[in-house]
Amino acid sequence: MSLALRLLEPTDAPAFHGLRLEGLLNHPDWFRATYDEEAAQSWSEVARRLREQAVFGAFVDGELCGIAGFARLTQTKNKGELWGVYVRPGARGEGLGSALVAAVIEHARDHVAQLCATVAVTNPPARRLYRKLGFEPYGLEPRGLKVGERYLDQEHLVLLLDADAGRARIDEAAWPGLGSTGALALCHDRVQVEVRRRSGKKAGR
Numbered sequence: 001m002s003l004a005l006r007l008l009e010p011t012d013a014p015a016f017h018g019l020r021l022e023g024l025l026n027h028p029d030w031f032r033a034t035y036d037e038e039a040a041q042s043w044s045e046v047a048r049r050l051r052e053q054a055v056f057g058a059f060v061d062g063e064l065c066g067i068a069g070f071a072r073l074t075q076t077k078n079k080g081e082l083w084g085v086y087v088r089p090g091a092r093g094e095g096l097g098s099a100l101v102a103a104v105i106e107h108a109r110d111h112v113a114q115l116c117a118t119v120a121v122t123n124p125p126a127r128r129l130y131r132k133l134g135f136e137p138y139g140l141e142p143r144g145l146k147v148g149e150r151y152l153d154q155e156h157l158v159l160l161l162d163a164d165a166g167r168a169r170i171d172e173a174a175w176p177g178l179g180s181t182g183a184l185a186l187c188h189d190r191v192q193v194e195v196r197r198r199s200g201k202k203a204g205r
């Protein structure tokens, strides 16, 4: 099995759009956007999004299986936002989510001083993932998201990127399953992460 992680390009629009819609359909509670809104987008709109925002993709044997995006918050100069983190169910528990979020963090370091994330309190996997990579919760927003007629409380987190402690925790945690049997290289200049995995799948949770 080969794994690779890279910044998506406009030509990745069909694969990105398919995976994004899969995530929105499977997990309407965990994303601000809705399936209907994004299903209505044309591929050229999706390609423009990939040109204007940094979206990382994780590929397993050449197939896009995970995504995570970075958006600069335009109201302020110092903040960015992590958005759209999704890993296909069959590829979870292998470290893809960690590697994708780590790639967004490394990218964000060159652009902003802090990276924000928001997660539904009913989403323990994502809450654990973000904490593991150094995000600190700073607030709980009651009814932060409305899905249909239901309200969901949202947790707000931030990662201060100028703190050295953040980088150390990310490097240590980026690919937990590899141990001594694999290698992870973070190439900060090209914003690319290459992963080769030789160990077996992590035990199920």
Ligand SMILES: CC(C)(COP(=O)(O)OP(=O)(O)OC[C@H]1O[C@@H](n2cnc3c(N)ncnc32)[C@H](O)[C@@H]1OP(=O)(O)O)[C@@H](O)C(=O)NCCC(=O)NCCS
Pocket: 023, 027, 030, 031, 084, 085, 086, 087, 088, 091, 092, 093, 094, 095, 096, 097, 098, 099, 118, 119, 120, 123, 124, 125, 126, 128, 129, 132, 176, 205
């Ligand atoms: C959250 C998500 C991206 C994790 O992807 P993944 O590839 O399984 O993540 P990893 O294998 O890198 O696991 C990273 C950490 O996430 C947490 N985690 C992942 N799956 C978990 C689970 N089922 N239960 C609890 N924690 C879990 C753990 O802290 C884990 O680290 P650990 O194995 O060292 O304990 C994936 O479950 C997903 O796509 N969920 C649906 C979409 C979503 O919730 N997106 C976030 C919106 S805010």
